[in-house]
């Protein structure tokens with residue numbers, strides 16, 4: 001228990017659409033330990049995003065328990081959840097979800113704005129975070145001046161800037177070409193080696209190969225959960241790939 | 249999140265849609281603008297009235313024919329021919345607390361000298377006029393009691409009339425014609441200049457009231473009688489003595505309404521104040537409606553603004569914004585719209601008031617108190633009408649907000 005970042009028990013999510021009730025999650029029980037890199041797989045509509053949104057405290061389960069770092073999150077009030085999202089969770093979306101009016105560095109500063117971090121410290125940490133994802137030189141750029149892969153890196157920098165307990169990514173490579181996808185996975189693997197706990201949804205078995213644990217959903221149930229004995233090395237794969245025209 | 253940062257976000261949002269923000273604030277601008285202008289013009293007029301009545305002296309009572317009811321801001325004036333020169337004489341003789349009595353009769357007439365012709369008002373007054381009004385002839389002399397009694401055809405010209413008819417020549421001893429009747433000019437009054445209203449006080453001809461009534465207007469009654477009390481502290485007694493005397497002379501039964509009325513400068517000022525207050529109240533409510541409409545405009549645009557930015561709100565919530573952070577952000581945006589509208593309205597109001605002051609020669613008083621209240625009220629309107637959209641935004645569910653397109 002002490003090493004469990006996430007512990008969910010009998011997690012259930014029912015969408016009430018009036019006439020029909022959609023059971024998106026039907027009793028999921030699972031633990032994720034510190035330092036794991038988990039791939040969440042399953043067919044479309046199997047409940048992966050529903051599961052991730054609950055882990056990310058963006059949504060609440062209909063029933064069941066969710067302990068994040070041994071704290072019961074399922075009973076928390078709105079403001080407490082906001083503070084959890086702010087400090088303990090980093091969420092990366094398929095569609096990046098950057099604010100287009102703001103520069104890269106301002107986007108990365110956003111979580112610290114709501115965490116009352118003083119201005120100079122905010123800027124310093126945002127630049128550090130951007131440098132860590134390889135975008136130190138692009139801090140002043142706006143999202144529409146960046147490639148998809150670069151935008152996703154900004155989103156990752158934003159997710160990491162408050163040093164969360166867990167990084168959640170829902171199809172982070174869904175909008176990216178295959179080389180850029182491997183580049184993002186290379187970044188995740190680097191973060192993972194440095195001790196980050198990562199949960200990532202993906203459709204593609206190739207991408208799941210880079211993770212140390214793979215879980216499968218089918219119709220809202222957890223049907224498979226295994227360790228990956230042959231984790232692929234994204235850095236090596238990138239080196240073997242034909243060099244794309246230089247971007248970053 | 250700190251206030252400064254929320255303010256920055258709100259400022260950016262308002263600046264992003266400049267034209268839209270301006271149009272949204274227009275209702276507030278117009279509301280505040282009208283309050284400022286109306287109050288400035290009204291206060292200027294009030295001030296001017298006060299000044300001109302002050303110059304009438306604090307111990308002067310105006311006796312007018314008919315009844316003048318000064319209830320609330322309602323003035324009902326019934327004209328009547330009840331005041332006669334004999335009444336004026338009786339007051340002078342029988343009221344111990346009245347020292348000067350100056351009857352007045354008016355008639356409009358052209359003043360003709362040679363081929364020069366000038367239209368003005370002929371004021372028929374008594375010999376005490378200069379003392380009562382503290383206004384004396386600069387050349388020649390004023391007419392005497394004897395000239396009044398015998399209805400002598402003499403007159404004293406105002407400076408403007410003298411200049412119009414005689415240029416640089418000395419009019420004293422010359423003859424002018426009023427309604428074809430020849431009058432000897434015996435004096436020229438000292439120049440007095442314009443009133444606050446922009447009216448030329450020197451455009452006047454003064455003649456004995458007896459002469460005006462008998463030779464010019466053919467009337468037997470007076471337009472007014474000004475009575476000067478021995479001192480300001482004896483005003484009440486003087487007024488009571490006049491009332492008692494006239495009720496007796498006019499044979500008014502006890503309890504019956506009298507056919508004359510007595511006003512002091514104080515009464516008139518009180519009336520002016522009442523009229524002014526009522527006017528302000530009325531215009532204030534009109535302006536409030538404008539502000540209210542402005543508030544609805546702000547609410548409308550804020551609802552649009554929130555709807556447009558649901559996804560942004562979702563992103564902010566996802567990275568840890570609390571409901572109150574979102575509430576503050578949108579409230580500040582509404583406040584910013586209304587306060588800048590208020591300030592623009594203030595600027596425009598002050599500008600227009602000054603323009604009125606300089607072009608129409610109308611005194612203007614910009615009242616800092618009511619200006620501040622108008623701007624504060626605008627801010628209040630922004631807060632009140634911005635609250636619903638901001639509250640809605642703050643209650644959004646993170647995942648639903650993120651899903652919206």
Ligand SMILES: Nc1ncnc2c1ncn2[C@@H]1O[C@H](COP(=O)(O)OP(=O)(O)OP(=O)(O)O)[C@@H](O)[C@H]1O
Pocket residue numbers: 015017022023024042043044045046047048049050051
């Ligand atoms: N807001 C919602 N209202 C109603 N039903 C929903 C809602 N969100 C998801 N569902 C349903 O819940 C089920 C699980 O959806 P979810 O988005 O978790 O699937 P997913 O595994 O992420 O699919 P994909 O791979 O296509 O992203 C689906 O049947 C979906 O139709």
Ligand SMILES: [Mg+2]
Pocket residue numbers: 048049050170
């Ligand atoms: Mg999904």
